[in-house]
Amino acid sequence: MRIEVDRHRCEGFGMCEEVAPDLYALDDDGNLQVHEGDLAPGVEARAASGARVCPVAALKLVST
C-alpha cells in the first residue's frame, strides 16, 4: 500500500500530521509531504488513521 494525495482537495489542515507525523508532514510552505512508495506493514494502520482524519477526504491508501 502507498499514500495517495488529491492535490486539488488538500488545503493543508495538517491533521494527518497530527496523527502520524513520520508519514505526513507539512513543509515550510504548508504543502503536504507524504511517505513515498510502499508502506511497511507495521505503519499501514497509522497511515490509514492519518488518511481517515483528513477533513476534506484528500488522502487514501492504494495498493501498489
Place this chain on the structure above:
Amino acid sequence: MPATVPVSAVDVYDPEVVNNPFEVYDELRESGPVVYFEKYGVFALPRYQEVREALSDPEHFISGAGVGLTKEGNAPIIGTLLASDDPLHATLRAVLSEQLSPRELRKLGERLQAQADALVAEAVGLGTFDAITDLSARFPVSVVADLVGLPEEGREKLLPGANAIFSTRFGPERDDIAQFWPAAKAYVEYIAASCNRETLAPGSWGAAVLDAADENRLAGTPPAQSLSAILIAGMDTTVNLLGSFLRILAEQPQVWADLKADPSLISSGITETLRIESPVQGFYREVRGDVELGGHRFDEGDRVMVMFGAANRDPRQYENPAQFDLRRNPLDHLAFGYGLHGCVGQHLAKMEARALLTSLLAQVESIELAGTPEQRYNPVLRGLVHLPVRVTPAPGGVQ
C-alpha cells in the same frame, strides 16, 4: 412513502426536541441506519457511518439543490459555496481557501491571542458575567469582521443576522421562524450595501472577494453572496462552539482542573466539544442517480438529512458518547461535515477557540455557573443564548 425503512413521527425541529435532542437521536439511531421523517417527507441518517458515507459521495448526494429543509429556504442559498456542486463549488471555494489555510492563518496567531487576552481580561474584571454575550459572542464577531474588513459601524447586525439566516434558510416553516424573515432580509441588504471597495478594508478577505469578482473568478455569482457566506458560516457557529466549551468547563470542575494542570489538552477539548455539542446539528443532501446507502435504495430527488449531531454521539463510533472526555481527541468527528464540503473555516474556528481558552486558563483560577444556562431556539444551530458564570481571577493572571 418508503416501505423498507422505519418511519418516524418525530419532529427534530420541535423546540423541545431542539432544546434537548439527544434522547430523540438515541431512538433514531436505534431504529435504523436510515429513517423517514413523515412530517417532512425526508429521509435522515442518524448514525456515524452512513453520514460519513453520504458526505464521501457528493456525486450521488448533492448539495446544489440546497442543504436546508424547505424549497423556500433553499432558494436564496442555491449557488453559494455551501449549496453548490463541482465545478461551481470548486471555483467558489478557491476564492478564500488560501486565506483560510493553516499556513496563512498562522500569521494571525499573535493578533488573535492579543484580542482574546483583552476580551477575557474585560470579562474577568466583571467577576460575574454572561459567558455568551460578554465573551463567546464578541470574539468571533470581532475576529471575522476584522478579517473581512468591515467597518466597526454596523457590526451589531452580524450575529442577529446570521441567526436569522440560519433559521430561515435551513429550518422548517414555523411561525417562530417566519418572524426571522424580515431580519434575514435586512441582513442581506446590509451585506449588499457593504460589499464595495469604499466600505471593505484594502487587503481584507472582503477585498479578495471583490478582486475575484473583477477577475471573473466567481463564476458570475454576486460577490455579496460570497461575502455573506463567509460571515454567516464564520460567526454563529464559532460562538456556539466557544459557549458550549465554556458551559462544560463551568459545569464540570474536574475538566477545568485537568485543563489547568495540562493546557496541552486544549485542542483535544475543542475537538471533543465539537463532537458532543456540534454547532451545526444537521444539513441535507439530495439524491442524484441510483444509490444505495445503509441498506436502502434511494430514488433520484430524495432529500436526506445528514445528522451531524446524532452521528457524533453514535455509540458504534464513540464509547460512552454522552460523556465529555477531555482526552478523547476524536479527530474524525463530523461537526465540520466531511469531504468535499468539509468546513473551509475550521482551522480558524479552532484557532479562535484555542486563543480564548489559552487566555482563560492564564487569567482565571476557577469558573462556575452563576445561573441557569439558556438554550437558544434555532432549528439547526445548537448553542446558548445566555451562560451566567462567576470566575475567580488567577493570582497575577489578569493583565
